[in-house]
Amino acid sequence: xxxxxxxxxxxxxxxxxxxxxxxxxxxxxxxxxxxxxxxxxxxxxxxxxxxxxxxxxxxxxxxxxxxxxxxxxxxxxxxxxxxxxxxxxxxxxxxxxxxxxxxxxxxxxxxxxxxxxxxxxxxxxxxxxxxxxxxxxxxxxxxxxxxxxxxxxxxxxxxxxxxxxxxxxxxxxxxxxxxxxxxxxxx
Ligand SMILES: Cc1cc2nc3c(=O)[nH]c(=O)nc-3n(C[C@H](O)[C@H](O)[C@H](O)COP(=O)(O)O)c2cc1C
Numbered sequence: 095x096x097x098x099x100x101x102x103x104x105x106x107x108x109x110x111x112x113x114x115x116x117x118x119x120x121x122x123x124x125x126x127x128x129x130x131x132x133x134x135x136x137x138x139x140x141x142x143x144x145x146x147x148x149x150x151x152x153x154x155x156x157x158x159x160x161x162x163x164x165x166x167x168x169x170x171x172x173x174x175x176x177x178x179x180x181x182x183x184x185x186x187x188x189x190x191x192x193x194x195x196x197x198x199x200x201x202x203x204x205x206x207x208x209x210x211x212x213x214x215x216x217x218x219x220x221x222x223x224x225x226x227x228x229x230x231x232x233x234x235x236x237x238x239x240x241x242x243x244x245x246x247x248x249x250x251x252x253x254x255x256x257x258x259x260x261x262x263x264x265x266x267x268x269x270x271x272x273x274x275x276x277x278x279x280x281x
Contacts, residue, residue, distance in 0.1 A: 102204055102207055102208060103204065105207070106203055106204055106207040107249075108203075108213070108214040108215070108252075109164065109212030109213060109214050109241075109243070109245045109249065110163045110164045110214050110249065110250045111164060111245070111246035111248060111249050111250055112164045112165055112166055112167065112212055112241070112243030112244060112245060112246055113243065113244045113245070113246050114165070114167065115167065115243075115244045116147065116167045116168075117147070117167055117168055117211055117242060117243060117244060119147060121209050121211055121242075122145055122147065122168050122170070122242065124205065124209060125170065125202050125205045125206055125209065125211070125213075125240075125242070126143055126145060126170065126202075128201055128202065128204075128205035129141075129143065129170075129172075129198045129201045129202050129205065131201065132194070132197040132198045132200070132201040133194075133197050134190075134194045134197065135184075135188070135189075135190025135191065135193060135194055136182070136190065138178075138179075138182055138184075138190075139194075140174055140175050140178055140179050140182070140184075140190075140191045140194055141172055141173065141174060141175075141191075141194050141195060141198045142172075142173040142174070142175050142234055143170050143171070143172060143173070143198070144170070144171040144173060144228045144230065144236075145168070145169070145170045145171075146168065146169055146228075147167060147168045151227065151228070152165075152166060152167070152168075152169055154227045155169060155171075155219075155224065155227055155228075155239065158219055158220045158223035158224060158227065159216055159218060159219035159220075159224070159239060160218050160219070161216040161217060161218025161219060162216045162218075162219070162239065162241060163214075163250070164212075164214055164241050164243065165243070166214075166241035166242055166243045167242065167243040167244070168241075168242040168243065169239050169240065169241050169242060170202060170239070170240045170242070171224060171228060171236050171238070171239050171240075172195050172198050172199060172202075172236075172237055172238045172239075172240065173230060173234040173235055173236050173237060174191045174192070174194070174195060174234070174235050174237055175233060175234055176191075176233050176234070176235050177232065177233025177234075178233070179191050192237070195237040195238050198238075199215050199238050199240060202240045203215065203240070206240075206242060211242055211243070211244070212242065212243050212244060212245035213240055213241065213242050214240070214241045215238055215239070215240055215241075216238070216239040216240075216241060217237075217238055217239075219236070219239060221235060221236055224236040224239070
């Protein structure tokens with residue numbers, strides 16, 4: 095049986111070659127709406143999303159982001175509202191807000207895939223420069239940029255191939271064998 099959600103999880107790939115065809119704002123809004131449903135630590139929703147389709151802003155974002163290989167036509171920067179996290183009592187080294195960035199990012203990538211939009215996350219950028227380019231409010235730290243655009247017909251090869259890795263390579267069972275299924279009792 096194929097399940098559309100499992101199928102999308104398996105088929106989604108990072109897109110690092112994008113055409114210059116713009117994507118409608120409505121699609122970006124649908125991706126943002128999907129990310130709103132990502133799980134968050136304590137259900138506090140400390141992530142803040144900064145969206146742009148402005149060519150000038152995108153160009154400068156790319157200039158300060160060595161990890162941005164693609165030329166996106168839209169981008170969503172996922173920030174953490176650190177000031178709000180502090181008000182809610184999260185310690186400064188709490189894992190929750192950082193994990194929330196990951197849940198939002200993964201949800202955006204899948205939502206984009208579902209909408210036939212190419213998407214690629216970028217973590218390699220100057221936080222100070224991105225904060226200035228996006229005029230981020232005091233207390234917001236930019237953590238991840240999700241690039242969006244129409245996939246170009248030819249994609250770049252993955253930086254590192256992990257085709258050999260299966261879930262068994264990533265997993266340990268404790269104890270080392272799953273429990274036996276209970277024997278069927280004949281009535
Ligand atoms: C935390 C994190 C940071 C990443 N940063 C970048 C980045 O700066 N630039 C980039 O091109 N891809 C980045 N990626 C994407 C990964 O390189 C990509 O997921 C990986 O190569 C596997 O490709 P796939 O998702 O298509 O299977 C990042 C992914 C994660 C989870």
